Amino acid sequence: MLNDYSKEDKVLLAVDCIIFGFDNDDLKVLLIQRNFEPEKGKWSLMGGFLKKNEVLDEAASRILNTLTGMNEIYMEQLYSFSEVDRDPVERTISTSYYTIINIEKYNEELIENYNARWFSMSNVPHLIFDHNIMLDKAIKRLRRRTSINPIGFELLPEMFTMRQLQKLYEAILDKKLDKRNFINKINSMDILIKLDEKDMTSSTKGSYLYKFDREKYDKKKVNNFYLKL
Amino acid sequence: MLNDYSKEDKVLLAVDCIIFGFDNDDLKVLLIQRNFEPEKGKWSLMGGFLKKNEVLDEAASRILNTLTGMNEIYMEQLYSFSEVDRDPVERTISTSYYTIINIEKYNEELIENYNARWFSMSNVPHLIFDHNIMLDKAIKRLRRRTSINPIGFELLPEMFTMRQLQKLYEAILDKKLDKRNFINKINSMDILIKLDEKDMTSSTKGSYLYKFDREKYDKKKVNNFYLKL
DNA sequence: TTAACAAGTGTTAATATTACACTTCCAAAG
DNA sequence: CTTTGGAAGTGTAATATTAACACTTGTTAA
Known part of the structure; x- marks a missing residue:
């Protein structure tokens, strides 16, 4: 048995972010409308790919920052999704992260930069790939977690x-x-x-x-x- | 913005398995002694790489099976570890899984095939890479989970x-x-x-x-x- | 002055959790 | 045959936690 990593398959590793928000009334989730293929025009979580010298936590923060401008927000790793065909373009594993932020502060800018919108949790559209599953797992985790840590x-x-x-x-x-x-x-x-x-x-x-x-x-x-x- | 995956970095994705066992008395963990570099001779969790057409859950089961011969054992995904230098050979992300099995049945064969040994949780050696951190996270999760589902x-x-x-x-x-x-x-x-x-x-x-x-x-x-x- | 509206405040009942010690049964030893 | 040792089995009382519930207060605007 030898240590030969070179024969092993490499994969794309994406990070998708479930961004919850609270606006003094309602729990919402931030979604973007894709202006690129595949699934152009459909709603999706905000995501990106892990870079060579980046830790997953950093990637998640970077993606949050890109979309909202926010920094130093704690994001919690949720789960890694790996269905072979989850992304039709190419085999991609996605590690998902979630967080919850204060909506008020960062509302305006992001809607201009991306096609982003806050959706009430009671009114979430059909999302691309396995993103609805991610969201569902995230809300369950958020609820459990909320009862444990304030x-x-x-x-x-x-x-x-x-x-x-x-x-x-x-x-x-x-x-x-x-x-x-x-x-x-x-x-x-x-x-x-x-x-x-x-x-x-x-x-x-x-x-x-x-x-x-x-x-x-x-x-x-x-x-x-x-x-x- | 375009859908061009080809510029993105690909990485190696490993799966490491924390295999707990119970022998009517003690909680133990199954470790292997590496007979290959790096860290030859040191103790480690059993692991492997995700294959092109394999789901993470399957990879975890495959690794468990390789080591113990056991099949159809539920393994739960724990966490994905991504420190840039966690594996000194090459950038490798590791998604860890854990399970708990009945020691008695599969004791003999595996010790012969691999340099594997059961360690009492109170007596775990220093492990390679970030495997001690994985193990620590796994035992905490197992405890929490045990209180929730029988x-x-x-x-x-x-x-x-x-x-x-x-x-x-x-x-x-x-x-x-x-x-x-x-x-x-x-x-x-x-x-x-x-x-x-x-x-x-x-x-x-x-x-x-x-x-x-x-x-x-x-x-x-x-x-x-x-x-x- | 009074009507409207959210803030503020305690008690009781039900349920869940913890602590705790003696008796029973059987086999083996004497 | 009697005694002894060792694990199995069994219930209750005290405490802590959770859940249910309704009226009074303070202020402004009509």
């Missing part, structure tokens, strides 16, 4: 109300949560700082603003604390 | 005692479980059939044998029932 805080403004946070969780988990139970649960985690300030935009009474306490969070993460909602 | 039944003889089942879970989770609580939990899942027969090998009194009720299990799986231990 993933959500990056998606909200620095200061936010309990109501906003609850809506975020409701959007991800796709179910209504009880207001009081939610607040108790969040408070019991002890990773938020309640401010004196109030947000007056959504009610006459106003609702208290909170800040995420990253220091406390990082300390607790060591002990693998988690949130079940 | 993965273990395939690993036991067709008929087994509660004690054996408990030992299996203890080995995977690496912690002692309470006998009564364990039995209650398992019984509440209602997926075992208690037989009239007893196993007399481990005590004078003998202990009842059980069978896994796959039919009931499959019905329940639809509802995503799970086991927390």
